[in-house]
Amino acid sequence: MLFGNTFHVFSYEWKKSCFKFHAPYSDLSYALEAEKGGARAILMAVQVYIIKYCLFVRNREENIPLQSLCEISQTEQENTLAESLRDILWTAGEGRKATVCLVTTDTYFTPNIDYKVDNLTERLQLFEFFGKEAAQKFICDHIQCFKGEGSHGVILFLYSLLFSRTLERASPHVFNGFQKFDSEGGVQELLHGVLARSDVGYLHWNKEEVEHYRPLQVGSMLKTPKLPIWLCNINGTYSVLFSTNRLLLSDWKMEHIFDLYLYNGQPSQKKTVHLTVDTHSHHWEKNHCEESDPEKRFPSVEMAIRTKWEGAAINWNGTVPFF
Numbered sequence: 001m002l003f004g005n006t007f008h009v010f011s012y013e014w015k016k017s018c019f020k021f022h023a024p025y026s027d028l029s030y031a032l033e034a035e036k037g038g039a040r041a042i043l044m045a046v047q048v049y050i051i052k053y054c055l056f057v058r059n060r061e062e063n064i065p066l067q068s069l070c071e072i073s074q075t076e077q078e079n080t081l082a083e084s085l086r087d088i089l090w091t092a093g094e095g096r097k098a099t100v101c102l103v104t105t106d107t108y109f110t111p112n113i114d115y116k117v118d119n120l121t122e123r124l125q126l127f128e129f130f131g132k133e134a135a136q137k138f139i140c141d142h143i144q145c146f147k148g149e150g151s152h153g154v155i156l157f158l159y160s161l162l163f164s165r166t167l168e169r170a171s172p173h174v175f176n177g178f179q180k181f182d183s184e185g186g187v188q189e190l191l192h193g194v195l196a197r198s199d200v201g202y203l204h205w206n207k208e209e210v211e212h213y214r215p216l217q218v219g220s221m222l223k224t225p226k227l228p229i230w231l232c233n234i235n236g237t238y239s240v241l242f243s244t245n246r247l248l249l250s251d252w253k254m255e256h257i258f259d260l261y262l263y264n265g266q267p268s269q270k271k272t273v274h275l276t277v278d279t280h281s282h283h284w285e286k287n288h289c290e291e292s293d294p295e296k297r298f299p300s301v302e303m304a305i306r307t308k309w310e311g312a313a314i315n316w317n318g319t320v321p322f323f
Contacts, residue, residue, distance in 0.1 A: 001167055002158075009118040010155055013037035018153035019046065019085075019146050021077045027271040029077070030054050030069040034265030039154045044238035044265055046157070048200045048231045049084035051242050056227050057083070064244045066261060066272065081147060082140040085157060090132055091199075092165040098135040099163035100127045101156050102145050120152055126163060174202060176219030194221040201225035203232045203241065205304035223308050224249055230308075234300045239264035241305070255309065256280055262301065264322075276315040277305060 002008075017039035022028035030050060034043040054072065055064050058080075072080070089098035104125045111117050129135035139146075146153035162170075173179075175193040183189045202222040209215045228243035240263045248254050257280070262273040299321040302314045 001162065001170075006115045009116055010120070011037070014039050014155060015120070015152055016150070017043070017155070018148060018151050019043070019081055019157075020149075021074075021081075021147075024072060024074045024077060025070070027070050028263070028269075029072040030080075031263055031272075032265065033267070035267065040265060041233075041238045042154050042158055044240055045231055046081075046084055046088065047240050047263065047265070048229050048242075049087050050080050051229050051240065052200055052227055053080050053083050053087070055229075055242070055244060056246055062246050064246075066244055066274075069272070078143050078147070079140070082136065082143050085146065085160075086132070086136045086139050089160055089164040090135060092161055094169075096130070097164065098129045098132075099160055100129070100135065100138060100142075101125070101159040101163060102127065102142060103152060103156060120155065121159075124156075124159060174204070174216065174218045174222055176221050194219055197221050198225045199227055201228075201230040203230045203234075203304045203307055205232075205234050205300055205307055207235055207300060207303075210303075218307065232301075232304050234304050237264070239301075260305070273319050274317045275301075275305075276317060277309060278313045278315070279309045279311070281313040 013035065014037065017035075017037070020033045022031050022033060032043050032047050032050070034040040034047075051069075054069055059068070086098065089100070093099070101124050103120055103123050105123070106125075107122050108124065109122055111122060127138060129138065145151050146157060171192045173191055173193040175191075177193055177195060179191045179193060181189045181191050198221060201224065202218055204216045204218050206215065226249070228245065228248040230241045232239045232241055241260050243258060243260055245254065245258065248258060257276065257278045260275045260277055262275060263269065299314075301321065302312075305314060306312055
């Protein structure tokens with residue numbers, strides 16, 4: 001399912017990836033470290049749930065200061081990670097079950113000629129849970145299996161996610177509801193999209209797709225989630241956008257001028273980027289028209305934000321725009 005064959009194995013970057021936070025009580029104490037490579041997409045998806053937990057589950061206030069994300073201890077980091085992993089697995093299992101994969105010393109099947117050994121997959125043991133609290137306690141008790149150096153933590157979580165969702169129910173589509181698709185041979189196929197408004201959202205912007213007139217259309221169920229946190233796929237690189245205002249998406253008046261925060265996981269980022277979004281000025285193209293570099297005229301982060309707030313002007317508040 002992951003690689004399309006049984007001869008491909010995880011790269012060194014994948015195998016060394018685990019859920020590692022920045023230092024406690026630092027500007028990025030809420031944030032996972034994420035290097036380049038495929039594992040970064042998983043890390044940023046989990047990061048979305050960590051922010052959800054820190055801002056909107058642990059707190060009940062409508063507007064939480066960003067500073068609260070900088071005051072997280074190591075114990076709180078571990079608890080937040082366990083809560084986030086369980087939340088994702090339980091959601092994937094449609095609120096009925098979660099499967100957690102851990103690696104053991106035993107080998108559970110004998111590889112044959114059609115399978116390339118990776119010294120990990122053949123040693124997986126699956127633990128199934130039909131209660132939310134039991135899954136939470138198990139992940140908490142085994143949190144080092146996901147965050148420790150050399151734990152293969154991201155791979156273990158990815159396998160846990162696959163087994164919790166089950167292979168039959170997986171769907172890659174991000175549009176609302178169902179769409180009919182004419183496949184080869186004239187057979188109509190029903191494609192399964194997103195059926196309900198999500199807790200957290202998703203934004204997508206790819207310069208090449210736009211240049212070739214085939215941009216991916218993300219539906220409103222993901223563009224307008226219940227909470228103002230978005231996983232962003234920008235030119236194939238994943239990052240997280242969020243607001244500290246719980247009610248941002250529940251009152252249109254709040255969407256005139258508002259703050260968003262950006263974390264992209266790159267080692268060069270030392271603090272959370274502060275953006276101010278103005279949906280009423282509509283001067284953004286005029287402000288950038290003197291730039292010759294297309295990326296400076298239309299920074300991809302800004303273009304991703306405009307897939308949700310069309311025509312918005314974005315102020316980087318002193319940070320040099322990147323992407």
